[in-house]
Amino acid sequence: MTSGVFDVLIVGAGQAGAMAAIALRQEGFTGSILMVGEESDLPYERPPLSKDYLAGEKPADRLLIRPPAFWTERDVTILPETRIAHVERGVATAEDGRLFHFGKLIWAAGGHARKLRCPGGDLGGVHVIRTRQDVDNLRADLSVAQRVAVIGGGYVGLEAAAVLAAHGKTVTVIEAQPRLLARVTAPAISDHYLALHRSHGVEVLLSAQVEALEGDGRVSTVRLADGRGIPCDVAIVGIGLEPSVAPLGLDGNGVPVDAHCRTAIPDVYAIGDCAAHANAYARGQVIRLESVQNAVDMAKAAAAHIVHGDAARPYAACPWFWSNQYDVRLQTVGLSAGHDETVTRGDPESGSFTLVYLREGAIIALDCINAPRDYVQGKALVERGAKVAPDRLADASIPLKEMQA
Ligand SMILES: Cc1cc2nc3c(=O)[nH]c(=O)nc-3n(C[C@H](O)[C@H](O)[C@H](O)COP(=O)(O)OP(=O)(O)OC[C@H]3O[C@@H](n4cnc5c(N)ncnc54)[C@H](O)[C@@H]3O)c2cc1C
Structure with missing residues (x-):
């Protein structure tokens, strides 16, 4: 395909792009849809990349969001290995010069793993985990590596550390902040994960x-600012995402969008990891969310607006997220940033408990550790901003569904 004219052009064949194409067809959209993506794969799920795919427990074809035939049946054309370099006035230009004219464009380009900018950041044996190819490269290296340094104690780094520790590797997690998961959780959850990883033999440096x-030529030591050297055969860098914004003529942390996921550029929507939006669960602050929930719900909002115009329901979904490490499943609902109080339900020592986050007495988020019932029942409390007395909340014998606002 050299060029073309499409009713909807989706840039980025990831979670959000795929769900946008699916949602358009579900909404009854009959126009032409082209989805271009720079990777070689059909749309696939990223969460297993740091979990069961890294562990070798899930084959690549089971990562696919839909089987190949699905896209043909829905008349969605997918063009892989095509990077859009520039978007202007109804035309997207690929890096190789091909032109794609569009009626509407959905920018679902996610982002790229942030690289370490220090000396040696591009040595052999230094890996990131963002794409299936990244993990294939990492796994090839791991087959002859014993010592692994994981730089960054966020979810991706910790999940990888858990998989590799369970596979007998000698793992050191190096975190710049004084605690793990500092950006997204309260100290009680950070402490829980610190103890969990240490109990599995992972060395954690804070x-x-x-x-x-x-x-x-290949990494053999991670040098810390205090002079310490951490020996390693492989380094995994998990220090976040740089959203893809430049081809839209933007810089900064994300593409600003309104509640229908429209950008300031006519006929251009942005969804998923790259989209910066005013989130009701962050008290209207403009944020980016990197989660499957956000990618899926924004995709639905953009598709609905393309089909139904301003009558479409705006994006207002309650955020949720999960992380698997060892035999611990964390399920989060709501956004905890800005909390002024936390309440613990259950006994952390038992391995199953929930941390409830409050702001001015209202429940804004829950981190549920091996506590799926609290997660399921707590969502409604977050959505309502329910106010429940802390001592009642702390009583794990009372199901959350019995706690009314
Ligand atoms: C290792 C890992 C584990 C995760 N675990 C969880 C989890 O447990 N729970 C959870 O909720 N979320 C998790 N996430 C986050 C979740 O996967 C993302 O939020 C989701 O994939 C975002 O979808 P997206 O479509 O916005 O971006 P992506 O899935 O990144 O898709 C964007 C696509 O656009 C392509 N692209 C970028 N620029 C261009 C361009 N200029 N032209 C063409 N194509 C372009 C990219 O190559 C990519 O293929 C995880 C992510 C990773 C990486």
Whole structure:
């Protein structure tokens, strides 16, 4: 395909792009849909990349969001290995010069794993985990590696650490903040994960600044600012995402969108990890969410607006997220940033408990550790901003569904 004219052009064949195409057809859209993506794969799910796919427990074809035939049956054309470099006035230009004219464009380009900018950041043996190809490269290296340094104690880094520790690797997690998961959880959850990883033999270094990666062609040491050297055969860098915004003529942390996922550019929507939106669960603050929930719900909102115009329901979904590490499943609902009080339900020592986040007495989020019932029942409390007395909330013998606002 050299160029073309499409009613809807979706840029990014990931979770959000795929769900947008699906939602358009579900909404009855009959126009032409082209989805272009820079990867070689059909749309696939990323969460297993740091979990069962890294562990070798899930084959690549089971990552696919839909089987190949689905896209043909729905008349959705997918063009892989095509990177859009520029979007202007109804035309998207690929890096190789091909032109794609569009009626509406859905920018679902996610982002790229942030790289370490210190000396040695591009040595051999230094990996990120964002794409299926990244994990294939990592796994090839791991087959001859014993010592793994994981730089970044966020969800992706910790999930990878858990998989590799369980596979007998010698794992060191290096986190710049004084606690794990500092950006997204309260200290009680950070402490729980610190103890969990240490109990599985993972060395966790906190408040540790990486100054350089050293080695002769391949990484062999992570050098910290205090002079310590962490020996390693492989380094995994999990320090976040840089959203893809430049081809839209933007810079900064995300593509600003309104409640229908429209950007300021006529006929251009942005959804998923790259979209910066005013989130009701963040008290209207403009944020980006990197989650399957956000990708799916924004895709639905954009598709509905393309089909139904302003009559479409705006994006207002309650955020949720999960993380699997060892035999611990964390399920989060709501956004905890800005809380002024936390309440613990259940005994953390038992391995199953929930941390409830409150702001001015109202429930804004829950982190449920091996506590699926609290997660399911707590969602409605977050959606309502329910106010429940802390001592009642703390009583794990009372189901959350019995706690009315
Ligand atoms: C390792 C890992 C584990 C995760 N675990 C969880 C989890 O447990 N729970 C959860 O809720 N979320 C999890 N997430 C987050 C979730 O996968 C993302 O939020 C989701 O994939 C976002 O979808 P997206 O379509 O916005 O972006 P992506 O899935 O990243 O898709 C964007 C696509 O656009 C392509 N692209 C970028 N620029 C261009 C361009 N200029 N031209 C063409 N194509 C382009 C990219 O290559 C990519 O294929 C995880 C993510 C990772 C990486």
